[in-house]
Amino acid sequence: MAGKEDLKLLGLQVSPFVIRVCMALNMKGVSYDYVEEDLFNKSELLLKLNPVHKKVPVLIHNGKPICESLVILQYVDELFDGRSILPTDPYVRATARFWAAYIEDKLCPAWMGIVKAKAEEERAEKVKETLAAIEHVEVAFAQCSNGNAFFGGDSIGYLDIVLGSFLFWFEAVRRMYGLEIINTSKTPLLAAWAEQFGGSVEAKKVVPEADKAVQYANKLHAAATLATELVSSQ
């Protein structure tokens, strides 16, 4: 299947999860309409199409919604012709799914916790969790890449998209808290991979500057502070 499908993506520019879907659609060469959501004031459409999580991305294909970025990536890969996003070998694909789940369940909440933490102690705990998780992902890279530049081999694939979508936020974390989540001494393979990923056509097309992430983090903190003030003034 390819060509003129009716595709609309509800997204947010600074969301890694949305960036994943944009990359996948671009890699398949399918065009889509993009609608930016304001998560401080969610649209009726978003609330209607993703009533369970109320989150972006939501891909609307011929009027039907698909939610959750990892589910959407697999849907896009299975539905559209073009280069494969997931590995084609069943065992390699199972390994990629295992690590995607690990990145989603362990690494993601840890680094997000760094940004969202309200106290230094909480942040230190999340830093520890993030660094422990990224060491596992370094091992995953050695296992999956087999000496190539990417998790997916010599070109960008599923795990490259899943982890690569976080990189501009990792840079934002470095600017805000001085923490290098990926660095040349402790995770040298991922450091080299991050250079390659950042320089790729696929990433350059959709990944925003880290400044955007810093600005968004500041907006989140301001909203949280305001919420606290409103509660305490009651």
Place this chain on the structure above:
Amino acid sequence: MAGKEDLKLLGLQVSPFVIRVCMALNMKGVSYDYVEEDLFNKSELLLKLNPVHKKVPVLIHNGKPICESLVILQYVDELFDGRSILPTDPYVRATARFWAAYIEDKLCPAWMGIVKAKAEEERAEKVKETLAAIEHVEVAFAQCSNGNAFFGGDSIGYLDIVLGSFLFWFEAVRRMYGLEIINTSKTPLLAAWAEQFGGSVEAKKVVPEADKAVQYANKLHAAATLATELVSSQ
């Protein structure tokens, strides 16, 4: 692919996640060796083959490990001939993956929290989360089953396995705490489905009695109490 594959499963009889894999392998008609693990004294093999999570199930296929039950289910489905476990239509498959992730990320930690809670307040919180999650799954059943007996249509499929593997633990929770997670008044569709699932050949072959789960919960509580005593006596 079918027939004489070298398949070994590291498992635990009372683990819902292991039961999922047993059901899938049986549905595909492939034979496998089963090795019961003692999670209080994990084998060298388990620690070597699943160094990240150190958990069962681990499926060893021709010497290579696959971990995490949802990953294994998809691997088994893709590799072996026989009846499909995941839906074959890409959109229906995406919907099944969405709900499987929901059951795994929201419902599962909630009901497990009921069993593991050390204080009544904590347990009450987990009961609330479980009941909120199961209401969403009731909606999922209406959406997926399309008036049929199972999530997968007229026979057991992916979501039936994913949720059905919890049912004997739900019964254990009822016996231990008097809580009906699925009941005929609030979740009538799931209540009817649970009857069908429990009576199916597929479930009867591998799902243990709820007594086994109650015994295991008691063992977990005794170990936790012992650990607390050991710490406080230091």
